[in-house]
Amino acid sequence: MEYDDRAHDPNDATLRSWLDVPSGSDFPVQSLAFGVVAPRRTNAAPRGAVAIGDHVLDLAVAQRVGLLDGCDLGGEEFAAGALNAFLALGPRVWRSVRRRVSWLLTRAEGTTRDAAVACLAPRADVDARLPIEVADYTDFYSSRHHAENLGRILRPGSPPLLPNWPYLPVGYHGRAGTVVVSGTPVHRPRGLVADPERDGRPVLRASRRLDVEVELGFVVGAASPTATPLRPDAALDHVFGALIVNDWSARDIQAFEYQPLGPFLGKSFATSVSPWLIPLEALAPAFVAPPPPEVERDPYLVAERDFALPVELTLSLAAAGSELSTLARVDARHLSFTFAAQLAHLTVNGAGVRTGDLYASGTISGPERGACGSLIELTDNGTAPLHVGGAERAFLEDGDRVVISAECTRPDGVRIGFGSVEGTIVAAEEG
Amino acid sequence: MEYDDRAHDPNDATLRSWLDVPSGSDFPVQSLAFGVVAPRRTNAAPRGAVAIGDHVLDLAVAQRVGLLDGCDLGGEEFAAGALNAFLALGPRVWRSVRRRVSWLLTRAEGTTRDAAVACLAPRADVDARLPIEVADYTDFYSSRHHAENLGRILRPGSPPLLPNWPYLPVGYHGRAGTVVVSGTPVHRPRGLVADPERDGRPVLRASRRLDVEVELGFVVGAASPTATPLRPDAALDHVFGALIVNDWSARDIQAFEYQPLGPFLGKSFATSVSPWLIPLEALAPAFVAPPPPEVERDPYLVAERDFALPVELTLSLAAAGSELSTLARVDARHLSFTFAAQLAHLTVNGAGVRTGDLYASGTISGPERGACGSLIELTDNGTAPLHVGGAERAFLEDGDRVVISAECTRPDGVRIGFGSVEGTIVAAEEG
Numbered sequence: 001m002e003y004d005d006r007a008h009d010p011n012d013a014t015l016r017s018w019l020d021v022p023s024g025s026d027f028p029v030q031s032l033a034f035g036v037v038a039p040r041r042t043n044a045a046p047r048g049a050v051a052i053g054d055h056v057l058d059l060a061v062a063q064r065v066g067l068l069d070g071c072d073l074g075g076e077e078f079a080a081g082a083l084n085a086f087l088a089l090g091p092r093v094w095r096s097v098r099r100r101v102s103w104l105l106t107r108a109e110g111t112t113r114d115a116a117v118a119c120l121a122p123r124a125d126v127d128a129r130l131p132i133e134v135a136d137y138t139d140f141y142s143s144r145h146h147a148e149n150l151g152r153i154l155r156p157g158s159p160p161l162l163p164n165w166p167y168l169p170v171g172y173h174g175r176a177g178t179v180v181v182s183g184t185p186v187h188r189p190r191g192l193v194a195d196p197e198r199d200g201r202p203v204l205r206a207s208r209r210l211d212v213e214v215e216l217g218f219v220v221g222a223a224s225p226t227a228t229p230l231r232p233d234a235a236l237d238h239v240f241g242a243l244i245v246n247d248w249s250a251r252d253i254q255a256f257e258y259q260p261l262g263p264f265l266g267k268s269f270a271t272s273v274s275p276w277l278i279p280l281e282a283l284a285p286a287f288v289a290p291p292p293p294e295v296e297r298d299p300y301l302v303a304e305r306d307f308a309l310p311v312e313l314t315l316s317l318a319a320a321g322s323e324l325s326t327l328a329r330v331d332a333r334h335l336s337f338t339f340a341a342q343l344a345h346l347t348v349n350g351a352g353v354r355t356g357d358l359y360a361s362g363t364i365s366g367p368e369r370g371a372c373g374s375l376i377e378l379t380d381n382g383t384a385p386l387h388v389g390g391a392e393r394a395f396l397e398d399g400d401r402v403v404i405s406a407e408c409t410r411p412d413g414v415r416i417g418f419g420s421v422e423g424t425i426v427a428a429e430e431g
Numbered sequence: 432m433e434y435d436d437r438a439h440d441p442n443d444a445t446l447r448s449w450l451d452v453p454s455g456s457d458f459p460v461q462s463l464a465f466g467v468v469a470p471r472r473t474n475a476a477p478r479g480a481v482a483i484g485d486h487v488l489d490l491a492v493a494q495r496v497g498l499l500d501g502c503d504l505g506g507e508e509f510a511a512g513a514l515n516a517f518l519a520l521g522p523r524v525w526r527s528v529r530r531r532v533s534w535l536l537t538r539a540e541g542t543t544r545d546a547a548v549a550c551l552a553p554r555a556d557v558d559a560r561l562p563i564e565v566a567d568y569t570d571f572y573s574s575r576h577h578a579e580n581l582g583r584i585l586r587p588g589s590p591p592l593l594p595n596w597p598y599l600p601v602g603y604h605g606r607a608g609t610v611v612v613s614g615t616p617v618h619r620p621r622g623l624v625a626d627p628e629r630d631g632r633p634v635l636r637a638s639r640r641l642d643v644e645v646e647l648g649f650v651v652g653a654a655s656p657t658a659t660p661l662r663p664d665a666a667l668d669h670v671f672g673a674l675i676v677n678d679w680s681a682r683d684i685q686a687f688e689y690q691p692l693g694p695f696l697g698k699s700f701a702t703s704v705s706p707w708l709i710p711l712e713a714l715a716p717a718f719v720a721p722p723p724p725e726v727e728r729d730p731y732l733v734a735e736r737d738f739a740l741p742v743e744l745t746l747s748l749a750a751a752g753s754e755l756s757t758l759a760r761v762d763a764r765h766l767s768f769t770f771a772a773q774l775a776h777l778t779v780n781g782a783g784v785r786t787g788d789l790y791a792s793g794t795i796s797g798p799e800r801g802a803c804g805s806l807i808e809l810t811d812n813g814t815a816p817l818h819v820g821g822a823e824r825a826f827l828e829d830g831d832r833v834v835i836s837a838e839c840t841r842p843d844g845v846r847i848g849f850g851s852v853e854g855t856i857v858a859a860e861e862g
Contacts, residue, residue: 136608141692162690167633168623172692173604173699177567177785178657187658189780192599192729202598204729204779226609226701227618227860253780259593261572261603262693265780268604270657298623298635348635349620349684349696350860354608428781429658 003070003100010102011285013412017105018113019120021053026407026417028053029105032098033276033419034083034241037126046129048078048086050101051276051419056126057101058119065115067104071096082133083277087221087240088355094221094240098279128275130181131243132219135356137179137271138346139215139247140171142337144291146365149377154255166295169337169345171362174247175268179358182274182421188398188428189269191253206428207250207266209382210396213363214315214373214404216332217245218339219277220357227350232303235340236284238353241277242339244313244406244421245360248272251376251395273358274406274421286310286410290338300348307338311418313364313406315373320399322389328378330364330371398427434501434531441533442716444843448536449544450551452484457838457848459484460536463529464707464850465514465672468557477560479509479517481532482707482850487557488532489550496546498535502527513564514708518652518671519786525652525671529710559706561612562674563650566787568610568702569777570646570678571602573768575722577796580808585686597726600768600776602793605678606699610789613705613852619829619859620700622684637859638681638697640813641827644794645746645804645835647763648676649770650708651788658781663734666771667715669784672708673770675744675837675852676791679703682807682826704789705837705852717741717841721769731779738769742849744795744837746804751830753820759809761795761802829858 010032017029027033029052037056038046047060059078062068072093077086086097104116141147144161147170151160164170188210192202221240224230230238247267254266290308310333316324337345342359363373372378375395379385382394396402402425406418441463448460458464460483468487469477478491490509493499503524508517517528535547572578575592578601582591595601619641623633652671655661661669678698685697721739741764747755768776773790794804803809806826810816813825827833833856837849 136606163631164623164633164687164690168688170688170692171695173606173695175567175604175782176607177788178782187781189782190660191780192595200594201726202595202729204731229621229860250780256595257599257601258691258693259595260689260693261601262689262691264602264604265776265782268777268782269780270782295632298633300635345696346699349622349681349700350618351606351609351620351696351699351701357608429660 003103005099005103008099008103008107010099011282013414015102015106017052019053019055019105025053026419027051028414029102030414031278031282031416032101033278035131035276036082036129038129039121040125040127046081048083051123052105054123055120056123058121062119067115067119068097068100071100081129083131084133084356088223090222091237094279095281098281128181130179131275131277132356134176134179134358135354137174137176138171138359139174139362140169140337140342140360141362142169142335142342143362143364144336145334145367146363146373146377149365149372153376153381166293167297169342172262174271178268179271179273182272184272184423185426186248186270186272186423187426189250189253189265190428191250191265192256193252194256202256207252208395209251210425211249211251211375212315212402213247213249214313214330215245215247215360215363216309216311217243217273217358217360219243220353221355223354224347224352226352229300229350230344230347232301232307232340232344233305235307235343236280239280239339239343241279242283243277244274244404244418246272246402246404246421246423247360272421272423274419276419278416278418282416283309283408285412286408288333291334291336293336300344301341303338303340307340308333308335309408311406311408313404316403317388317393318401319389319391319397324403325388327386328370328372330366330373332361332364334366335361335364396425398425400425434534436530436534439530439534439538441530442713444845446533446537448483450484450486450536456484457850458482459845460533461845462709462713462847463532464709466562466707467513467560469560470552471556471558477512479514482554483536485554486551487554489552493550498546498550499528499531502531512560514562515564515787519654521653522668525710526712529712559612561610562706562708563787565607565610565789566785568605568607569602569790570605570793571600571768571773571791572793573600573766573773574793574795575767576765576798577794577804577808580796580803584807584812597724598728599732600773603693605702609699610702610704613703615703615854616857617679617701617703617854618857620681620684620696621859622681622696623687624683625687633687638683639826640682641856642680642682642806643746643833644678644680645744645761646676646678646791646794647740647742648674648704648789648791650674651784652786654785655778655783657783660731660781661775661778663732663738663771663775664736666738666774667711670711670770670774672710673714674708675705675835675849677703677833677835677852677854678791703852703854705850707850709847709849713847714740714839716843717839719764722765722767724767731775732772734769734771738771739764739766740839742837742839744835747834748819748824749832750820750822750828755834756819758817759801759803761797761804763792763795765797766792766795827856829856831856
């Protein structure tokens with residue numbers, strides 16, 4: 001088949017799909033988020049898909065029936081249970097597939113449209129899975145407001161920011177094997193925590209200070225080899241898309257363990273991500289300038305173009321049996337280091353990046369009062385509990401359901417939703 | 432074919448192979464280290480192998496011709512470029528394959544021995560590859576002497592050990608994607624380092640304090656799911672084998688970046704491992720009691736049986752064009768937390784472990800003067816350079832070749848070698 005999609009612009013705000021896309025949907029035709037889904041009523045294997053309105057377009061079927069011919073795919077990439085093989089093909093192929101899917105959903109007619117219709121399924125009929133096999137997981141700490149808030153709480157009387165903070169995106173490696181998709185229950189972790197009544201001896205118990213961290217995550221598609229540092233301006237050649245991250249944190253376990261090598265078991269029990277990878281190509285029209293740095297940064301961290309993402313994230317919580325209450329709204333545009341600077345930092349020492357690498361922004365807090373992406377900030381270290389429905393919350397209780405959603409409205413008026421990441425706290429096993 | 436190997440004990444010190452195994456070889460028939468090799472003179476794909484004396488036994492061929500029948504393998508596990516599929520099968524299959532290979536190399540006769548001979552190649556004719564696809568890489572800090580030495584150097588005037596150290600194996604996650612096999616050149620990393628002449632502003636430059644860390648590493652074979660903490664005494668059901676790790680460290684990059692989230696770019700540029708996985712089953716007869724803890728530890732870290740490993744590691748260095756000089760010898764038996772306690776710690780918070788997870792002991796230093804596993808300790812933070820051949824060394828220079836070897840002599844007199852991990856420093860790219 002020949003497709004007339006060369007001049008097609010998938011970001012065009014005037015595009016309308018022949019499929020009914022509800023107004024205000026997280027997944028307009030200008031987005032085309034990629035994920036992995038398993039049909040709920042059959043035993044069919046998980047496969048690649050694109051979200052469109054209340055539906056998904058099955059990319060494995062689309063590829064098999066020839067709808068993606070000419071996109072320079074190798075073959076069967078979307079029949080896998082993770083998007084890694086597709087992501088490894090690089091930006092030219094990503095753009096080609098997105099342009100084709102956009103064309104199919106807006107311009108295709110006749111038997112071609114019929115073939116596309118046959119690839120559609122209601123989103124309610126599929127289970128969204130973890131979209132990638134995570135290679136390395138890295139977490140940054142790039143919100144100045146969050147770092148200052150935590151500094152004030154954890155090191156009262158000292159300057160809230162440590163001396164290195166303004167100069168580089170401080171970060172650490174996390175556990176890739178415990179990154180889970182939205183909806184996966186989160187078991188309350190146990191661990192050694194300080195016990196003032198035991199003369200310095202810690203006690204092993206279930207965490208009593210279980211917290212959330214509201215973050216954006218970025219997924220590397222095209223790898224980069226050892227000893228070839230990447231410029232920030234090369235970010236879109238390597239990073240495919242963004243998603244929401246909840247970096248669950250057990251503050252009491254973390255507090256006892258983290259000196260001098262950083263967070264470990266206080267984080268490694270679970271990290272939840274939203275299931276849909278929002279292509280950076282769809283978000284690029286919304287990029288803005290990052291906040292001006294407070295110091296002169298080394299050029300390796302400075303991009304020529306803008307990469308800050310004006311994404312608003314909403315943190316909500318529901319106690320067991322109750323309705324969701326909104327706890328905070330934060331905006332990723334305030335992050336002091338962009339995902340492009342973070343990528344440059346990850347590679348400046350010569351380390352390569354791999355397809356499937358996931359790196360997160362760090363907890364996002366903003367300048368406004370109450371704009372905080374964690375409970376430890378929102379409750380002033382647990383001393384000022386929040387009112388959530390009829391209950392009070394300093395930290396998370398068993399049965400609590402946490403939901404983080406996100407959205408970005410582009411200057412052309414197109415609203416790109418991220419869907420949501422959610423998780424419910426399950427009681428710790430008896431030890 | 433039927434094999435008469437049920438009663439065969441591959442650890443039996445009296446076993447002799449019909450193959451000529453040089454006296455003092457790192458790879459006696461009582462060890463049977465597993466690795467992945469690529470034949471050097473053909474384009475054949477990398478495949479699983481066992482090291483025996485100066486040879487390797489090609490497990491992919493052995494499996495294909497039926498020599499491993501009855502070992503409960505699935506099929507083709509050893510035709511892969513990593514041992515993960517084999518390791519995932521668990522301890523019963525590991526023991527079964529090791530027993531069969533031992534039997535083939537000692538008892539097989541006639542056409543069975545002929546078939547085994549056909550699987551042999553000189554070790555000099557193959558390239559050893561990274562034996563596993565690394566899932567998560569974790570590094571501990573479990574040598575009391577190393578932690579005390581570093582504490583004295585980095586925090587003079589304070590107690591050398593932080594309060595949490597005696598109670599738990601402090602650790603952090605490292606970068607799995609930059610774990611490389613012995614022989615891979617190591618590019619000197621660049622990064623931001625403190626510059627006293629710049630009023631607190633760091634400078635981007637090639638590290639001037641590039642160091643080694645002498646460690647043992649442990650590879651998880653059989654996975655364990657979320658929310659099922661492992662007892663230390665279950666370690667041999669999950670951990671397949673051990674190897675040597677050189678956790679290269681750029682002390683100046685690390686010093687500027689590591690507060691408050693731990694080591695990051697100062698470590699992530701490269702971590703080198705030796706190519707042969709020494710089965711813990713071969714080392715188990717040598718296990719000894721760990722040093723008595725200085726505090727009462729929580730029971731989750733306390734094993735009923737002994738798991739400390741009396742492995743002696745030797746650190747050597749050669750300047751470009753010079754001979755190797757021995758810098759230090761250290762013994763892993765002094766580690767305060769065993770690999771079994773470390774595994775229990777990794778999972779106590781409910782995190783699962785995966786096939787291919789690699790965790791390292793932390794730099795091994797001993798109580799004796801000069802028994803230190805890093806240059807920062809051996810040179811008292813660079814102030815007392817070592818004499819290496821005709822040169823002086825505080826930290827590593829470009830062209831330096833570092834070799835770490837290791838061995839364990841069992842109570843039955845069998846000496847199990849680990850081979851070695853080596854790497855040569857390559858100049859940093861111009862920035």
